[in-house]
Amino acid sequence: SSELTQDPAVSVALGQTVRITCQGDSLRNYYASWYQQKPGQAPVLVIYGKNNRPSGIPDRFSGSSSGNTDSLTITGAQAEDEADYYCNSRDSSGNQVLFGGGTKLTVL
Amino acid sequence: QVQLVQSGSELKKPGASVKVSCKASGYTFTKFSMNWVRQAPGQGLEWMGWINTNTGKPTYAQGFTGRFVFSLDTSVSTAYLQINSLKAEDTAVYYCAREVGTPEDHWGQGTLVTVSS
DSSP states (O other): OOOEESSEEEEEEETTEEEEEEEEEGGGTTOOOEEEOOOTSEEEEEETTTTTTTTTTOEEEEEETTTTTOOOOOOOOOOGGGGGEEEEOOOOTTTSEOOOEEEEEEEO | OOOEEEOEEEEOOOOOOEEEEEEEEEEHHHHHHHEEEEETTTOOOEEEEEEOTTOOOOEEEETTTSSSSEEEEEGEEEEEEEEESOOOOEEEEEEEEEESSSTTEEEEOOOOEEEEO
């Protein structure tokens, strides 16, 4: 399969924990990376590899993997975390890059 | 610091061509691949392909063969995306992005291409 599937929308109460998932066959071989995108801005990488955060990304963002599903967890969601989140990985052949359809996160 | 600076917004008529530039600075241009990503209005991210900045060899994703051309001018550390025979459905923001999904990930600010008669 050459697709990554995400839930279109997720909501979380301020200060609570939310998990955003990404499902795809290629995730059995490759970890997902995760991007945050706010309106009118370029995507920003928040998680890469098994569970790595680029410099400047708060430690409330974490990643995990199980079988064909990778997850992005935000522990103690803040208002500024409201954004679209995209997972990204290789396809099963390793030759192509895939993006999930994106999850719109609303912080209530 | 690493910067990818893209050219400005474009308004084109159907059938025309457009060339978007992505000028890199703050690193050795030929050490890292350059990807192109499309985002149609209100839609998600779509990987268009990448170009090996060392060899100049492009790789195009399915759906981006034929009218789309990736090129380089290494003398000015710049990658280019050319779209020929523009259609209304090519209206989108186009991003250049270095080494997508890796610790070397950096994105340009995006270039809006609008195709309208």
